[in-house]
Amino acid sequence: MPLFKADDEVRVREALGGLDRPVELLVAHGPEETPLPGAGDIDFGAETERVANGLAELSPLVSVRVEEQPDGFARYPAVAVLPEGRDVGLRYYGLPWGYELGSLIGAVLEAGRAQSSLKPASLERLASVEQELAIDVFVTPT
Numbered sequence: 001m002p003l004f005k006a007d008d009e010v011r012v013r014e015a016l017g018g019l020d021r022p023v024e025l026l027v028a029h030g031p032e033e034t035p036l037p038g039a040g041d042i043d044f045g046a047e048t049e050r051v052a053n054g055l056a057e058l059s060p061l062v063s064v065r066v067e068e069q070p071d072g073f074a075r076y077p078a079v080a081v082l083p084e085g086r087d088v089g090l091r092y093y094g095l096p097w098g099y100e101l102g103s104l105i106g107a108v109l110e111a112g113r114a115q116s117s118l119k120p121a122s123l124e125r126l127a128s129v130e131q132e133l134a135i136d137v138f139v140t141p142t
Helices: 006-016 044-056 099-111 120-127
Strands: 023-029 062-068 078-083 091-093
Touching (some): 006 099, 023 044, 023 099, 044 062, 044 099, 078 099, 091 099
Antiparallel strands (some): 023 078
C-alpha cells in the first residue's frame, strides 16, 4: 500500500528535493504501550518503519536506520530525526499517520536545512537561554 496519493507524493518529493543536507530517521523499536481499544491488530512499530522507509524512498538525502531499544527514548515506537546523523534530541513518538505525518515531514525539512528557519530575533533570544530545556509539542487535528 503506497504511503501517499500520487499528487501528494509529487509535492512531498518536491519539498524533500530542497534539503541542503542528509537527514537520518532512526526508528526505535521497543516495548510498546498497550494500544487503545479499537486500534485493531496494527503493528505500530512495523507501520512506523514503513512510514520512515516511504519518506526515504522520496529523497536520496533521507535514510533510515532501525534499532531495538536505543538509549534516549521514553516510549516506543519512536523516530529520531538526525540532521547529518547527529542526535539533536528531536523525537517523534507514536505512529505518524494521517495529519501527524505532516509533522514528521516538517521535522525532516527543518533538519535538512543548512540554516534555521527561525527569525534572527528568535535565534537571539534562544541564545540567551542559560539552562537546558526540553520542549514537548503535541499534535492533534482537533
